[in-house]
Amino acid sequence: MESSCPAVAIIGSGISGLAAAQQLYRQGIRNLRILEATGRTGGRIWSQEYGKGLVEIGAHWIHGPSTKNPVFQLSSQYDLLDPGSMSEENQLVEFDSPLIFSVTYSSSGKKINCETVSDVGKMYSSWLHKSKAFTHGGCGPHNSVGSFLKQEISGSYHDWDREQVDLKMSLLNAFLKTECCISGTHSMDDVALGPFGEYTTLPGLDCTFPRGYESLVNQIKLSLPNDIVLLNKPVRTVNWKGSFQGQDSRIYPVKLECENGETFLADHVIVTVPLGFLKECADRFVCPTLPYNKLEAIQNMGFGTNNKIFLEFEKPFWEPECYVIQLVWEGESPLVKSQINLQQDWIKKLSCLFVLQPPAQIGHVLCGFIAGNESEFMETLSKEEIHSTMTNLLRRFTGNPNLPPPINILCTHWHSKPYTHGSYSYVAVGSSGRDIDILAQPLPEKGDPSKPLQVLFAGEATHRNFYSTTHGALLSGWREAERLINHYSGLRSVGNWSKL
Template sequence: MARLFYGLIDQTREFLHAAETPAPSVGQFLRKEVRRHAAGWTEDEDSKQLRLAILNAFLNVECCVSGTHSMDLVALAPFGEYTVLPGLDCTFSGGYQGLTNHMMASLPKDVMIFNKPVKTIHWNGSFQESAFPGETFPVLVECEDGGRFPAHHVIVTVPLGFLKEHWDTFFEPPLPTEKAEAIRKIGFGTNNKIFLEFEEPFWEPDCQFIQLVWEDTSPLEDVTPVLQDSWFRKLIGFLVLPAFESVHVLCGFIAGLESEFMETLSDEEVLLSLTHVLRRATGNPQLPAPKSVLRSRWHSAPYTRGSYSYVAVGSTGDDVDLLAQPLPADGAGAQLQVLFAGEATHRTFYSTTHGALLSGWREADRLISLWDPQGQPRRPRL
C-alpha cells in the first residue's frame, strides 16, 4: 500500500505543465486512482477494507506534510512545483531560537525590539518624526501601544494566517486588490505536534515510528466526524524521539480541523484520549499513562493562526509570486517601501524553514541592489 500510495503521489507531480488535469485537487485525483486500483483487488472484504484503511492513514500523513485539513483542498496542477531540498534535516541545538540567536550575534546590541505588536503599516506617505528633524519617510509603522517607527523600507514577514485575518486593517492605504486576492486564495492550515513523556518506554529499542491505522476508515468514504468523539483519529502516529538520560518521549502529529479542535482541549483531556488510543493500539489496557504532555497550538496563536501554507484549489504558484512582490506595485518608478518575506512567499520551498530563510535573503538582496546597484548578491539564489 505504501508503494501504491507514494507511486500515486509521484504521479500527481506530473501535471505541473499539463494543459488540463484529471481532477482539480490532489485528494480527488488520489481517490479516483485508489478506486480504480481497488476494483482489481481479489481478496476477501476484510482484506480490502484493511488496504483502504492503510491508504487512508497515508492520506492523513500527507495532510500533515501539506499542512491542510484535506488533500481535497490542495490544487493538483501546481502540486509538482514544490521542491524537496536535498540533504538531511537539521535540528538546532536549543531549538529554533538557536538559529535566530546566531543571526543576532552579528548585530549591534539593542537594535532588536521585542513585544511590540504592530497595529498598522502606513505606506505611500510622507511622514516626519521629531527624532529625525528634516527627514521624510514613506513608511510609518504604528504599534498597538502607540509607538511609531518611521522607515524607508519595511520587510513584512508575518505568517499568511495573520495576513488572512488582518490584511484589511494591517495596511494603510489598503493592499492592491490583486495582492489581497492572492492572500485569500493561497491555502494556510494547521499541523500540530503533541509530545508525550513516559516513565518507561513501552516500545521496542529499535522502534522509530508508531503509525496508527483505523480499520474502519477509507479514503473513498466522505464522512464528517463529530470532533469531540473522534478528533484523535486524525493523529498519524508517533515519532520516537532519541532517549535523553531517563526521558522517554513520543511526538505525535495531527493536522486539520481535528488539530484545531485539539487546541481547545485541556492537557488532561488530551492525555486521557491519547492514553486510550495507545492502550487500544498496543492491546494493553494496563499501559501506564504518559507522565506529562506538551503540545503546539499554532492555530490559537494570534500572530500565526495556523502552521504553514499550501497552494490551494483555485490558486497557483503565480499567487505566491504575487504575494512576494513589494509595494508600491510600480516599483520601477517608486522607491521600494513594503517588502514581503516568509515561507508563503517562496514559490518552490513554501511551508519550510529554508523557504522562509531564503525569502528573507531575497528581500535583503533586493534592498542591497537598490542602494548599491553595482553590488553583487552575497548568497546563491535558490
C-alpha cells in the first residue's frame, strides 16, 4: 500500500465491500486492499450457469426497483436491466400483498380453487400488514410476528364456513412457510413483532438481471484496479488499538492476520463479513475483543438459512402462463405444532416453486425456496436423494404418477459455507433495531482517545431499514466509505492532513 494516504483494508468482496472501495477510490483514497476469503467476488451475489442460461445461487431479485433503490439506479446507469423492468409503470407498483400464485396444488393431487387461495391470501395479507403497526409500542420485547398472526387466526376462524376451515388452515400454513423464506428464518415465531414494521418496502415490481446479478458486481469491479481485490485471503484476526510498524516506517493501528500467515497493516478496516460468520467467530475474530454491547447485539440478532432447489425439465408440465406454483399440505394448521421428523418431513417446508423466465433463454426451470432447519438438513443430503424426493413430491401434488423426473438438479448450501453460515439477517425475538445500530457503530467507541475509525462495519445486517437486501448492503458500504471520506475532509480542512 502507498504511504502517502490512509491505508484502508476491506474484509469481504460482496457488494458492500466493493461499493465502499468504489466510493473511496473515486474520492482519491487509493491505498486500498479488499481481502476476500473465497476464490470469487460477489459474496452472496452469485450467478451460475445452469440449464441453457444463468441462475442465481444467492440474491435473486432487485426488491423494489424504483427511484429510491440504489441497486436499481446503479443497474440502470450500467444498462443491466431490460426495458420492462425500467418502465415507469413497473416502478410505481406498490407491492404490499402476498405472492400471487398461478396454480395451487394440494398434497392429495388436486388443484385448489384460485378464488379460495385469493381470499385466504387477502386475509393473511391484512394480518401481516397489522403486524407492522407495533413499531412505536403496543407489544413486549418477546412478542413475535408468528404469535400475533396465530392470535388473529384464532380470533377469526370461528366465522368461517365449517367445510372450509381445514383447507384455509392448510393454506395459511403454506403462506407462513413462504414468509419464512422471505424473512430468512426457521419460524415466524422467531421474528420480533415490535421492530417488524421498521423494515422498509420500496415500490416497484421485483425484477431480475438478464445477464445475472453478478453483472452488477462486475461493473463495480471495472471501476477499480485489478490488484485491489485479493482472493483466497481469509482473515483470521483483526488486531486493532495497536502500534504496528510497516516497511514504510509508518505506525499503523490495525493489523490483519490471514489464515495462511500473511499480514496486512492499515489505518482503517471495513468489516463486511456476514452476520452468520460473526455469530460463529466474533469473540476470536477481533482482538482486543469487541465491546460487550456489540457482542450481545450480534448474538441477539437473527440470521437464517434460505436455500434454493433448481429443477430443469425436458418439457414443462405447467401451463405457459404459469409463473408461481404453490404447494399446500392438507391437514396442517398454524395453530397446531406437529412433531417434525427431518429425515421424512424436511420437504414439507418447501411451499412454492417459481418458473424462471424467460424459458427461451434458460430452459424449463423451476426454482423452489426452503428455509430454516429443514433447509439446513437438506444440505446434508445427496443430490440423488433430493432428486428422488422432488420427483415424488411433484408426482404427488400434480396427481400424475408418471410425471417425468427433472433432467438436472442444483441445490444451494448457504448454511455450510464456512464464511457465511446462512443467508441473511432478521430482527429476532429479544432483539431490536437498536442492535442493528450497535453493530454498525465503528470502533473505537466515542470518548475513546485512540485513533478513531479503526474498525468499521458494513453489510446488510448493519442497515436498520433495509436489512436482508442487496440495496441495504450497498448503502452500508457507501455509508462507511462516506464516514472515512468525511473524517479526512475534516482533517484536511484544518491542515492536519494534506496528501489526499
